[in-house]
Amino acid sequence: MKKPSISVRQLAKNDFEIIEKAFMDQGWHKPASQFEQYAEEQDKGERVILVAEYLNKFAGYVTIKWKSTYPPFLEEGIPEIVDLNVLICYQNNGIATELMNEAERIVADTHPIIGIGFGLIKDYGAAQRLYIRRGYLPDGRGIYQNRRQLNRGDQVYVNDDLALYLTKSL
Numbered sequence: 001m002k003k004p005s006i007s008v009r010q011l012a013k014n015d016f017e018i019i020e021k022a023f024m025d026q027g028w029h030k031p032a033s034q035f036e037q038y039a040e041e042q043d044k045g046e047r048v049i050l051v052a053e054y055l056n057k058f059a060g061y062v063t064i065k066w067k068s069t070y071p072p073f074l075e076e077g078i079p080e081i082v083d084l085n086v087l088i089c090y091q092n093n094g095i096a097t098e099l100m101n102e103a104e105r106i107v108a109d110t111h112p113i114i115g116i117g118f119g120l121i122k123d124y125g126a127a128q129r130l131y132i133r134r135g136y137l138p139d140g141r142g143i144y145q146n147r148r149q150l151n152r153g154d155q156v157y158v159n160d161d162l163a164l165y166l167t168k169s170l
Contacts, residue, residue, distance in 0.1 A: 008051070008053075010049060012051075016036055019035055049063045050102055052098060061099070062083065062096075064081055064082070080116060081103050113169055114167065117164065121158060135168050139165050143162060144165065
C-alpha cells in the first residue's frame, strides 16, 4: 500500500536543477544534463523516468529503458529498470519500494517480464537485497562488465560496471 507521504510521478523539466542540487548536497555527481538527456529519451518513448517525492520534496528516481543495453534483455525484448537512486537522507522510508512498484506496474501493461541489473560491490548491498525480496531472480548468464559476459579465468577491474542481471515475471 502506498504511503501518503510518498508520491511518484513522471520527470518534468523543472526537476533537472532540483535533482542535480539534491545529489550534489550529498556528494554525488548527477548533473542536470543527465536528466535533460533522460527527458529527451522519455519524449521519444525510449525511457520512462519516475520521480519520487517524500513530504513534497524530491527524494529519488528510477528509469525504465524499453530497449536495454544488456544484450540478452535487448535480444529478448525485456525492458530494464535502470538507475534507481534514493537520497541518503530519505532511505529506509519505502521510497525505492514505491518507485519499483510503479515501474513494475507500467511495464506489466505491455510486457510479461522485467529485468534489472546491479553492481556486485558493497555499495549496492541494499539494492541487491531489495530486488531479491521483490522476487527478482538471476537470469543464469553469470556476471557481465561493460556489456561483456565474463568467463572463468577473466581478470576484471572491480567497479560499478561489474554486474549481475535478474528478471521477474510480472
